[in-house]
Every structure is written in structure tokens, then in C-alpha cells.
Amino acid sequence: MNILVTGANGQLGMELRNIAGKDGNSHKFIFTDVTAPDGMETEYLDITDAGAVMEAVSSCEADVIVNCAAYTNVDRAEEDPRGADLLNRAAPENLAAAALSCGAVLIHISTDYVFGGDACIPYNEDCVTAPASVYGRTKLAGEEAVVRSGCRYLVFRTAWLYSPYGRNFMKTMKDLTSRKDRLNVVFDQVGSPTCAADLASAIAGIIDTGQLDRQGIYHYSNEGVCSWYDFALAVRDLSGNGPGGTSGHCCRIDPCHSDEFPSKVRRPHYSVLDKSRFKETFGMEVPYWLDSLKKCISRMSS
Ligand SMILES: NC(=O)c1ccc[n+]([C@@H]2O[C@H](COP(=O)([O-])OP(=O)(O)OC[C@H]3O[C@@H](n4cnc5c(N)ncnc54)[C@H](OP(=O)(O)O)[C@@H]3O)[C@@H](O)[C@H]2O)c1
Numbered sequence: 679m680n681i682l683v684t685g686a687n688g689q690l691g692m693e694l695r696n697i698a699g700k701d702g703n704s705h706k707f708i709f710t711d712v713t714a715p716d717g718m719e720t721e722y723l724d725i726t727d728a729g730a731v732m733e734a735v736s737s738c739e740a741d742v743i744v745n746c747a748a749y750t751n752v753d754r755a756e757e758d759p760r761g762a763d764l765l766n767r768a769a770p771e772n773l774a775a776a777a778l779s780c781g782a783v784l785i786h787i788s789t790d791y792v793f794g795g796d797a798c799i800p801y802n803e804d805c806v807t808a809p810a811s812v813y814g815r816t817k818l819a820g821e822e823a824v825v826r827s828g829c830r831y832l833v834f835r836t837a838w839l840y841s842p843y844g845r846n847f848m849k850t851m852k853d854l855t856s857r858k859d860r861l862n863v864v865f866d867q868v869g870s871p872t873c874a875a876d877l878a879s880a881i882a883g884i885i886d887t888g889q890l891d892r893q894g895i896y897h898y899s900n901e902g903v904c905s906w907y908d909f910a911l912a913v914r915d916l917s918g919n920g921p922g923g924t925s926g927h928c929c930r931i932d933p934c935h936s937d938e939f940p941s942k943v944r945r946p947h948y949s950v951l952d953k954s955r956f957k958e959t960f961g962m963e964v965p966y967w968l969d970s971l972k973k974c975i976s977r978m979s980s
Pocket residue numbers: 684685686687688689690691710711712713723724725726745746747748749750765787788789790817835836837838839840844
């Protein structure tokens with residue numbers, strides 16, 4: 679199959695690159711993005727350009743499009759709602775139109791931010807959406823555009839994504855705990871850290887097992903629940919920066935409330951996604967967050 683990946687130099691895109699590079703992969707991947715870091719084979723494709731998207735999808739005869747591109751800076755989106763709308767709503771609309779015209783399946787990624795974040799049991803796909811930020815509203819509008827388009831699609835809502843690439847909470851904590859003596863991290867926001875490698879391998883598994891016809895919206899995060907504080911402690915300890923750790927440097931982390939970090943964005947207090955539909959539909963296991971974190975950190979140090 680010909681698989682066109684957009685935003686291929688972001689966290690999820692890089693993990694798809696790793697899968698594509700493995701022995702036994704029989705697909706042709708076309709990796710696209712708006713930037714081309716050194717050493718990364720990347721074709722230029724700005725997904726906000728409808729004409730360029732149509733041309734790219736048809737010229738590579740894509741069977742599948744995986745949209746990993748998004749306006750992911752949640753704080754900046756509040757100041758730049760037009761930019762966020764262009765990338766999170768209009769661009770998926772462009773991809774869906776091209777998928778429809780060329781008969782490709784669009785795999786689109788969305789977020790827990792489409793929900794209000796005030797629940798106390800995990801959100802399933804039928805829960806009412808109530809985004810409280812520009813990022814959440816524009817991502818929801820993107821999902822809706824894909825569903826409305828008439829193209830064949832799979833939408834995966836994920837949360838708390840981390841990887842060895844780009845900027846993310848795990849990398850920030852790994853760095854800060856290696857050089858600070860003390861940190862405060864919020865404990866009143868809970869969710870499920872999700873290793874981008876696991877989401878990428880779930881997507882690749884669905885393609886490989888011919889399950890692209892199971893059209894719908896699905897929730898995918900790693901299994902388990904923790905607060906950002908718990909996540910930070912785990913990153914610190916696995917990086918050797920906790921009490922008795924291998925680095926010899928110990929960083930103390932104290933729990934704090936969200937209001938100690940004033941922000942323009944109201945972040946969800948509860949971001950846990952119910953993965954039942956994903957597991958039942960695709961027959962796949964979802965790894966526990968701490969197991970995946972251990973693997974990711976050991977991968978980074980080897
Ligand atoms: N990160 C999270 O915690 C999180 C949580 C829930 C859901 N998600 C969703 O998961 C998906 C993947 O997220 P991620 O963290 O892997 O994203 P990411 O690391 O921010 O990567 C996005 C990529 O898209 C590129 N891009 C920006 N503008 C573009 C354009 N006009 N055309 C094509 N590419 C463009 C970016 O390039 P530049 O870097 O040069 O801008 C970047 O390489 C997104 O849909 C996101 O909304 C993420």
C-alpha cells in the first residue's frame with residue numbers, strides 16, 4: 679500500500695518513520711511535512727494548501743493518508759485562533775476531500791481536549807463533547823469535517839502524547855530533574871500518558887491486518903491513570919534522578935494545584951479515555967503507561 683504521512687517530523691510521524699524502517703515492512707511510505715530536518719527524507723507538503731494536498735494525494739496514488747500534523751501548541755492557539763483553525767479544522771477538511779476524490783482512507787488524530795475534562799469516569803466515544811479551549815474547539819471541528827466529508831476514515835483521539843522527539847512533558851521532566859534540586863508539579867489533573875510509539879504501532883497494525891474498513895471514532899491512550907505529578911516522579915526515577923538514583927543527582931518533586939501555574943487555557947482535570955471500543959473492534963491490547971514509559975526511557979539512553 680502507498681501510505682502518505684503528513685506532519686511526519688512530529689512525535690507521531692517520527693514513530694511511524696521508525697516502523698516504516700523496520701525489516702519486513704512491505705508498504706511504500708511517503709513522509710511529508712513543512713520542515714525538513716537534516717537527515718530526514720521529507721517531501722514538502724503544507725496541508726493548509728488544498729490544491730497541494732489534492733496533487734500530493736493523487737500523484738502518489740495514496741491508499742492511506744495518516745494525518746500527524748496539527749497545531750499542537752495549546753497556549754499559543756489561544757492567541758492565534760485563525761492559525762489553529764487553519765491547521766486543525768481546514769487542513770483535515772482538505773485531506774478528507776483529497777481522500778474522497780482518490781478513494782484513500784484518512785487516518786486522522788484528535789485529542790482528549792474535545793471534552794470538558796470535568797468527568798469522573800473515563801470518556802467513551804459517545805460522551806458529549808465540550809471543548810474549553812481554542813485547541814479543543816478547532817480539533818473537534820477537524821474531526822467533524824472528516825466525518826462529514828464522506829471519505830473513508832478512522833479518527834483516533836489520544837492524550838498526553840510523549841516520545842523521544844520534539845517537545846513534550848516527559849522530555850521536559852527528564853531534563854529538569856537532571857539539573858534542578860526541586861520542582862512543583864500539578865496533581866489535580868489526571869490522565870493516561872501515551873507513548874507515541876504505541877499509537878504508531880496500533881495504526882500500523884490496523885493497516886497491516888486489513889482493518890481499515892472499521893470506520894469510526896476511537897479512543898486510544900495507554901492503559902492506566904495518573905496525575906502529572908505521578909508521571910513526573912516516574913520519569914525522574916526511571917531517569918536515575920530520584921533518591922539513590924544512578925545519576926547521583928536527586929531532584930525533589932512536590933505536588934501542587936493547577937492554580938499555582940496561571941494559564942490562559944483551562945486544562946482538563948480529567949482526561950481519561952475509555953479504550954473499550956478500540957480493543958473490541960481491532961482485537962489489540964493496549965500497553966500500561968508505566969511499562970511503555972520504561973521502554974521509552976531505556977530506548978533514549980541506549
Ligand atoms: N502532543 C500531545 O500531547 C497530543 C495529545 C493529544 C492529541 N494529540 C494529537 O496527536 C497528533 C500528533 O501530535 P504530535 O504531538 O505528534 O504533533 P507535533 O509533534 O506537534 O507534530 C506536528 C507536525 O506537523 C507539522 N506541521 C505544522 N504545520 C504544518 C502544515 N501546515 N502542514 C504540514 N505539517 C505541518 C509540524 O511542523 P513544525 O514543528 O515545524 O510546526 C510538526 O512536524 C496531533 O493531531 C495532535 O493534535 C497530541
